Amino acid sequence: MSDADHAQRSTGKSASGKLAGGKNRIDFQTAPERYRHWKLSIDGDVATLAMDVDEKAGLFEGYDLKLNSYDLGVDIELADAIERLRFEYPQVHALVLCSAKPRVFSAGANIRMLAGASHAHKVNFCKFTNETRNGIEDLSANSGLKSICAINGTAAGGGYELALATDYIMLVDDGSASVSLPELPLLAVLPGTGGLTRVSDKRKVRRDLADVFCTTEEGVKGKRAVEWRLVDAVAPGSKFEDTIAACAKDFAAQSPRTAKGPGIKLAPLTRTFASDSIEYGTLSVEFARAERIATITLRGPIAPPPASAEAMMAQGAEFWLLKLARELDDAILHIRINELDVAAIVFKSAGEAAQVLAYDAFLDANRDHWLTREIRHLWKRVLKRVDLTSRSLVTLIEPGSCFAGTLAELTFASDRSYMLLGQREGDNKPPATIALSEANFGPYPMSHGLTRLGSRFLADPADLEQAKSERHKMLDAERAQKLGFRLVGGTPEQLGAHLKSEIDKWAKVAKAAGLAPK
């Protein structure tokens, strides 16, 4: 790690050159009216998302985003647009991904941006772009919104990888438009956003052809691209737009997504950034910088769940479980990319566990409503993001906490969960409990397809069944220990000392191995 990286890390700022426009952090919040790189348009049941990267609007100084190449800022807008299709436009049943620039679809991740980026930024950039592409596939697999990629020219590297995340790739047959993964022959690196995997495992390209493809700088075009299964179809330029439109209509007609709209508005998050904290509506983040700890305290609902799906629709983005998911997602992304010195994230919660269970029961009772389905899928994606955040994750279960049902998933996602024994001095709250609901046994699978509890209890299905039989009960530390949900109990002082010694230990190990700033 260079000295410059060290300096950047120690400020807690993003470690990839100087942010453009005098910004001091990367913001994951945006909205279509502020997009610089994409145009989202809706025509009946078909949405079109056109890539039109503003080359002067890079996230960092020092590079131009030529030829629809992208940086994290471009992908943040893409991810935002995909979320809005889910929540704001349930009537959309097919998506066309295309380029607004002539004869170029996308040149992929911007090479100059990558060359100037720190390792930490590149890792987080790749992670987020992968999550966005997984999100496009999730949109198809679980929300019935199939996507078509219209490649009107060069689709190289990350440009083709973006296409690979869609269900159907159409390539213009004009003698020059091509798809390629030139990372290996040009840069001697592997495609970082799922290219090889999707070529072989998703599109099932013959492995000998896949090998030739990803070692050939110029890529493959025309009919050969179809024969090799790299794209699904080609069409001449004169018929390209009509063919895409017909295909989109077809996909929309076949979609199992039946919602008619209107959706709900994803209003901007209300956040207050202070030097050592961020305040959201349903959670707060506190930074103990000397200890390298960020503590996220989630707040339970302040009111019972709405009386009906219609009432939930009326609450819209204010509906507690939706608001919390969006805010938690934003907080995690912020810590990942802007707070590189945070070594451990500690989850706490405060509220009525019974109310959390009531919200889970509400979602369950309305499980066929499009909005509850989308909220569940959002939680699934946010929890996967937590799983893959690459910081030490610790949950503290204390008197007054509400790690129940959906929120209890955070304790299972954590590397360590600690449960306080007994009560705090001068605090008359009853001892800490956790509780399970249906939400812990299905709707939030991890990346490998198993639930967190299914993964934990892989050795013996009976353990999983026993946990299931204890749904909706408040489980104290002893019972939780028996069921396999906590490792360490202790007084607040013991837990605090333990946590500090753990972080000191790992800081030393990382330093000795040259993995941390000196």
Add this chain to the structure above:
Amino acid sequence: MSDADHAQRSTGKSASGKLAGGKNRIDFQTAPERYRHWKLSIDGDVATLAMDVDEKAGLFEGYDLKLNSYDLGVDIELADAIERLRFEYPQVHALVLCSAKPRVFSAGANIRMLAGASHAHKVNFCKFTNETRNGIEDLSANSGLKSICAINGTAAGGGYELALATDYIMLVDDGSASVSLPELPLLAVLPGTGGLTRVSDKRKVRRDLADVFCTTEEGVKGKRAVEWRLVDAVAPGSKFEDTIAACAKDFAAQSPRTAKGPGIKLAPLTRTFASDSIEYGTLSVEFARAERIATITLRGPIAPPPASAEAMMAQGAEFWLLKLARELDDAILHIRINELDVAAIVFKSAGEAAQVLAYDAFLDANRDHWLTREIRHLWKRVLKRVDLTSRSLVTLIEPGSCFAGTLAELTFASDRSYMLLGQREGDNKPPATIALSEANFGPYPMSHGLTRLGSRFLADPADLEQAKSERHKMLDAERAQKLGFRLVGGTPEQLGAHLKSEIDKWAKVAKAAGLAPK
């Protein structure tokens, strides 16, 4: 890469300090009477393999192999012993792996050896030790020889990883013997020989406990090790040996391995090393060092297969398909570890394709014989070794070559297969052909469990069925192309020029990316 590494690479010698005893290459051939680190003993249907590492007999100068720690030399003997159990002792139906040293099982890979080793050596060391452990599991899964690990003291890091490769781990309960994976807390590296994977996926240790385990330097002992599923049982020191012996008897009695012996002797390979070639009985290796190419030419059988399984037993290690597998394995291992400058391995063959098919048919006809089963499993492992050799693999199919059945797997394992069109000037051999047999459709799965053709034709099972229907036919270049078995045909000169330009291209790419010596 340091200058010292460069110097070592350019000599074509192993890149990890100075070999002990004045040796100039690492030899993968050994035999029990020459073991320095293991004692193999056979008692009826139970074999015992006792680790007793000679600390002064390290492969390189500069370290002592204390506390049953190991280097590649120790693992070469272990791999040899496992092969001999398969072929020389078919009457053995259970294996006990133990330590001959008091109160220590194994301290794992020697840390000082690793600290002094080049990256290339470490990669190849980890690869080979992983293959050896996979081989122990293959012995259990496919040859019915279950293994028990008797841990009489400390089993740390690679020591515990070795235990994890067995079917049943017994730990002495003496208040101090423990299992541990201290790599992370001690060295900030991940266990390199399958430790994390086998803890979670094979032994299904609860993931929260697995996390604690592999971040705790001191490991876990006694009953807790059983409760956490890290070992299968504990026994007090006074009963330890009797318990192991009873367990081994039990495993042997339940084994599906029914062979009674005697086995066949794995005679030493006959090899002649010259400066730019190695001559084996059934193949030769030629090094074109300026071009960074090693060419392995496999020779077809010189006689038809034996008339019966008994006749095959009489041939023993001279049986062509067995001899070729052993020699190919040795050649590949030699290139991997001693010839670091070789960028591409080119496979050629010479012989009668019909005879190769006759050998495959012979194995098929005798598929229930223990020796044919072991030969098939050996080929399976050797081909996996080829798959994972991390050099560019090229097969040249020429007039007079015999890439049929088992040998045809090499063309499917290769990154590129080239088939000569037409005949060579002044050569009256008929044009090149390849041929398939049953051997291409089952007995040689890759690491992911699919056959090479199954993997190649993943997109459409009909392609696989069509290939299957063409078994036993000599397929010329045109037919092979149609079936999806070759990419490029050409004259010998064209192919030679193509190969040279490819190697030049990749040398430049690797150099530009800082991946190759300057």
